[in-house]
Amino acid sequence: MKINATSCLDAWKKTVKTILEKGYSFTDDEHRTCIELQNLIVTIDVPADFDAPIETLSRNSNWIYPNKEELNEALFWKERYLSYEYSYGNRIFNYKNVLNQLEEFIIPLLQKKPQSRRAIVVLYDPLADSKSSNKEIPSIISLYFRIIDNLLTLTVILRSSDFFIGWPANIYQSYKLLEFVSQKLNVPMGSIHTISHSAHVFEEYREDIEKVLQ
Amino acid sequence: MHPTEYRILNLFKSESGREIPTSEIVKAAFAETQDSINTNLSSNDPVNKREGKFKKAQLHRNCLYHLNKLVNDNILKVSAIRNRGEKYFVLQVPPDELSLDMNSRKIIISQTTEPVTQTTLYEKKNIVRRFDEHTWINRLNAVLIEGTFFDGINRLYAVIQGIYLNVNDAIAINDFQHLIEQSSMDQLIDILKNIDADAKDKSKIITLIFNLFAIGDSEKHQRFFERFSSLRLTNLRPLFYCSSKNLYKHHSLMKKVIELFSKNKIKINIQNKLKHKPPYLIGRGGIFTFDEEEWKLYLDHFKGKLFGISCAQSSVIVDLNTFFNQYQSQDDFRKFIINLGEALFRANSNQRRNSNIYFGNLDKINGINQKTFYRFSRNYIRFWNYDWQEKQQPYILDLLESSNQLLKKLSNTQETIFRSCGMPIRFRIAFSSAFSKFDLQFLSSRKYSKRNIQGIKDLSSSGFQSYVKTREKVMNIFDGGDRFRIFRNGKIDPEEIIHEFNFLLNTYNIPLFSYDFSEMRGDIKLTRFL
Numbered sequence: 001m002k003i004n005a006t007s008c009l010d011a012w013k014k015t016v017k018t019i020l021e022k023g024y025s026f027t028d029d030e031h032r033t034c035i036e037l038q039n040l041i042v043t044i045d046v047p048a049d050f051d052a053p054i055e056t057l058s059r060n061s062n063w064i065y066p067n068k069e070e071l072n073e074a075l076f077w078k079e080r081y082l083s084y085e086y087s088y089g090n091r092i093f094n095y096k097n098v099l100n101q102l103e104e105f106i107i108p109l110l111q112k113k114p115q116s117r118r119a120i121v122v123l124y125d126p127l128a129d130s131k132s133s134n135k136e137i138p139s140i141i142s143l144y145f146r147i148i149d150n151l152l153t154l155t156v157i158l159r160s161s162d163f164f165i166g167w168p169a170n171i172y173q174s175y176k177l178l179e180f181v182s183q184k185l186n187v188p189m190g191s192i193h194t195i196s197h198s199a200h201v202f203e204e205y206r207e208d209i210e211k212v213l214q
Numbered sequence: 215m216h217p218t219e220y221r222i223l224n225l226f227k228s229e230s231g232r233e234i235p236t237s238e239i240v241k242a243a244f245a246e247t248q249d250s251i252n253t254n255l256s257s258n259d260p261v262n263k264r265e266g267k268f269k270k271a272q273l274h275r276n277c278l279y280h281l282n283k284l285v286n287d288n289i290l291k292v293s294a295i296r297n298r299g300e301k302y303f304v305l306q307v308p309p310d311e312l313s314l315d316m317n318s319r320k321i322i323i324s325q326t327t328e329p330v331t332q333t334t335l336y337e338k339k340n341i342v343r344r345f346d347e348h349t350w351i352n353r354l355n356a357v358l359i360e361g362t363f364f365d366g367i368n369r370l371y372a373v374i375q376g377i378y379l380n381v382n383d384a385i386a387i388n389d390f391q392h393l394i395e396q397s398s399m400d401q402l403i404d405i406l407k408n409i410d411a412d413a414k415d416k417s418k419i420i421t422l423i424f425n426l427f428a429i430g431d432s433e434k435h436q437r438f439f440e441r442f443s444s445l446r447l448t449n450l451r452p453l454f455y456c457s458s459k460n461l462y463k464h465h466s467l468m469k470k471v472i473e474l475f476s477k478n479k480i481k482i483n484i485q486n487k488l489k490h491k492p493p494y495l496i497g498r499g500g501i502f503t504f505d506e507e508e509w510k511l512y513l514d515h516f517k518g519k520l521f522g523i524s525c526a527q528s529s530v531i532v533d534l535n536t537f538f539n540q541y542q543s544q545d546d547f548r549k550f551i552i553n554l555g556e557a558l559f560r561a562n563s564n565q566r567r568n569s570n571i572y573f574g575n576l577d578k579i580n581g582i583n584q585k586t587f588y589r590f591s592r593n594y595i596r597f598w599n600y601d602w603q604e605k606q607q608p609y610i611l612d613l614l615e616s617s618n619q620l621l622k623k624l625s626n627t628q629e630t631i632f633r634s635c636g637m638p639i640r641f642r643i644a645f646s647s648a649f650s651k652f653d654l655q656f657l658s659s660r661k662y663s664k665r666n667i668q669g670i671k672d673l674s675s676s677g678f679q680s681y682v683k684t685r686e687k688v689m690n691i692f693d694g695g696d697r698f699r700i701f702r703n704g705k706i707d708p709e710e711i712i713h714e715f716n717f718l719l720n721t722y723n724i725p726l727f728s729y730d731f732s733e734m735r736g737d738i739k740l741t742r743f744l
Contacts, residue, residue: 062627
């Protein structure tokens with residue numbers, strides 16, 4: 001299923017509504033009722049309001065949503081946090097303490113070969129993550145940068161995406177990465193696509209979801 | 215602060231976490247001279263070009279001087295050397311802790327950002343206290359060390375010395391019997407004396423957990439307890455982890471322990487392992503323990519891979535008596551508890567983000583398994599004066615239980631949100647009682663009738679049964695652990711006390727009880743029962 005939108009807020013609301021209407025319900029491993037659509041593609045052409053969904057969630061007093069500073073830190077802090085099982089920044093900028101995937105590979109590659117179809121960043125680490133006892137594994141599996149019509153586009157593959165609570169942070173972080181690479185390459189930003197293998201919402205947040213959709 | 219350093223740090227602060235090459239830092243730090251250098255460099259005149267190169271090299275040297283200074287001050291660090299030897303730098307401290315003020319002569323790093331707006335109001339009203347306010351965020355409350363991880367007490371001592379700075383209350387050494395069997399008696403005693411002196415000096419309580427099932431050399435243990443009890447160490451707490459079957463197996467050893475400990479007025483702590491498997495840690499603030507299911511996970515997958523694990527991170531103590539003197543409704547109480555939950559979450563968030571700074575030394579000991587170190591840890595809300603029977607709140611137990619459920623929902627939501635955002639965290643809160651030693655000035659005072667036992671008949675009296683029944687309910691709600699304290703006086707017959715232990719282990723649902731042999735006279739405070 002594909003959803004197209006011109007703003008992040010619109011994409012978020014449209015998708016959550018679609019999941020609620022067309023998704024199927026099941027009980028997950030943690031005994032929570034989950035409503036899911038599989039392999040859902042969301043395309044945002046001009047992601048200007050990239051922080052609008054997280055700002056909406058931050059206004060809800062039922063929880064403490066991470067602020068932009070925390071989200072940026074988790075994304076750009078290359079060191080391994082001792083207290084997080086993993087962090088996106090560490091996987092992107094210091095994969096296995098060996099490779100800075102963006103600055104040592106993606107940026108030089110696209111500088112040299114703007115037409116390249118090899119500009120992929122992988123966050124999933126089978127050696128660390130593919131263990132049945134492992135509770136915490138990254139939701140974002142890979143990031144694919146591609147220059148089309150002189151615009152830098154980004155496709156994000158998500159293994160599992162809690163569309164109501166998690167996707168707003170994911171789209172914010174995706175935008176920040178796209179912005180970072182775009183500035184380095186001096187190529188304007190284009191569209192962002194997210195492909196979620198499991199795009200879901202939890203029944204327990206229905207009341208909060210309905211307030212957002214109103 | 216030097217203007218160049220100010221500009222450099224501003225660049226790092228604005229691009230938090232990014233690794234920045236020297237060339238880029240030079241451009242940002244000396245932006246105003248870049249144009250003239252570029253003009254010189256692009257000139258066709260060889261003199262101008264040479265001058266451009268000279269100025270560029272000069273700026274590089276100047277910038278490197280300040281960069282090295284910041285590296286020496288542990289504010290920046292060299293993350294890589296690439297492209298013909300160019301250095302890359304990263305910020306070593308979290309950006310939000312860096313206060314940049316041009317007028318200040320020093321770079322200010324504020325390591326404990328105040329995350330406690332939610333508790334401030336209640337703190338002013340003397341309802342809440344943070345445990346060890348100054349180290350609330352940058353230290354852990356309690357750590358369990360695995361005795362079996364060490365082949366002797368010397369190495370364990372080195373580790374304990376290393377983690378004093380990371381802990382503000384309790385350290386427990388699990389399977390201490392292993393170390394007794396591995397080490398020489400003189401060495402054991404000498405090191406325990408040192409540990410006690412250090413613990414006293416640094417206000418720590420150390421629990422020595424003896425797993426009776428695993429004791430092999432009973433005679434050596436007897437010799438150990440003879441010497442140990444004569445030392446009268448003040449900050450070490452022996453705890454016997456057992457079932458009544460294990461007590462039977464080590465009957466003569468335990469008789470000796472009772473004889474020695476009662477004579478020297480040392481408390482005997484007995485954990486009924488059939489009622490609660492995870493070990494208990496005794497602290498100044500109260501009792502700590504792990505969740506049953508999580509402890510099983512730890513035993514199945516992680517035990518033996520780490521020297522130890524964190525048991526508790528941050529605690530607050532609530533004086534219920536003072537709360538209900540100022541607030542009346544149950545809704546007020548639930549709102550208050552959620553506020554505490556949020557304050558603890560913010561404290562944890564701060565702790566997590568700065569863990570590399572606060573707990574970097576632990577990383578060196580545990581290596582790649584360090585992330586597991588925090589996996590079983592919880593935060594504590596401790597209650598004082600929860601005398602539901604005599605006060606105006608007869609439904610306090612139900613209220614505590616329903617509030618605990620609210621906190622569990624909050625914890626689950628926070629974990630879900632942060633996991634979804636690519637910041638997988640653990641956030642759990644447990645309830646427990648507070649020890650009076652936490653803060654004698656803060657805690658409200660109450661008086662209770664003297665209650666103690668002189669023999670097994672007292673343990674089965676209807677008054678005692680009814681008291682225990684209520685305590686059992688409390689212990690169920692206090693999922694962070696609680697201790698049942700019994701004052702034993704009268705004639706001390708070790709054989710009879712073994713019977714009493716067996717009676718308590720087999721009759722009541724009390725996971726942890728403590729026999730106190732200190733003499734009591736007159737009225738005593740509630741503190742003595744907690």
